[in-house]
Amino acid sequence: MQHITGTLIWYYYVCKREVWLMAHELHPNQEDPFLEIGRLIQKESYAREKKEIELGHIKIDLIKRANGEFIVGEIKKSSRFEEPAKMQLAYYLYCLRKYGIAATGELLIPKEKKRIKVELTDVIKVKLEHAFTAIKEIIKQEKPPLPQRTRYCSHCAYKDFCWV
Numbered sequence: 001m002q003h004i005t006g007t008l009i010w011y012y013y014v015c016k017r018e019v020w021l022m023a024h025e026l027h028p029n030q031e032d033p034f035l036e037i038g039r040l041i042q043k044e045s046y047a048r049e050k051k052e053i054e055l056g057h058i059k060i061d062l063i064k065r066a067n068g069e070f071i072v073g074e075i076k077k078s079s080r081f082e083e084p085a086k087m088q089l090a091y092y093l094y095c096l097r098k099y100g101i102a103a104t105g106e107l108l109i110p111k112e113k114k115r116i117k118v119e120l121t122d123v124i125k126v127k128l129e130h131a132f133t134a135i136k137e138i139i140k141q142e143k144p145p146l147p148q149r150t151r152y153c154s155h156c157a158y159k160d161f162c163w164v
């Protein structure tokens with residue numbers, strides 16, 4: 001049984017086909033320049049603040065405590081993927097809450113000097129629970145959903161799987 005992960009939540013809000021490809025271990029081209037830039041930004045940004053932790057099947061970039069509350073940070077390379085990134089971060093807050101840890105989130109976009117606050121509201125919680133069911137349904141399918149052109153395709157490391 002495939003675990004829901006932060007990456008799958010991210011893909012769910014980018015493209016349903018990516019969910020299937022990733023879940024079936026069809027990994028994208030690792031030398032894709034957009035993936036490399038993302039890895040570099042992840043490695044070099046907030047190096048002093050960085051405290052990566054793994055909790056079950058989730059991996060959090062950065063967690064800190066300020067004014068008595070936990071703040072989870074997720075580093076991204078641009079706000080182009082703001083909505084998927086917010087939902088990924090909200091998913092981490094959801095998992096932490098299951099472990100009894102109340103936290104808020106900060107989406108960090110160093111290239112744009114942005115910090116966006118993310119909270120796990122009841123509406124987002126319901127959206128996530130809907131996404132969990134939908135992701136499981138997508139993964140169960142024999143074939144991936146057909147490609148749909150979106151604004152994300154041009155930066156997608158899977159584009160060779162979709163377009164010739």
Ligand code: SF4
Nearest residue numbers: 015147153156159162
């Ligand atoms: S290229 Fe477009 S359709 Fe194909 S996986 Fe990427 S985002 Fe989805």
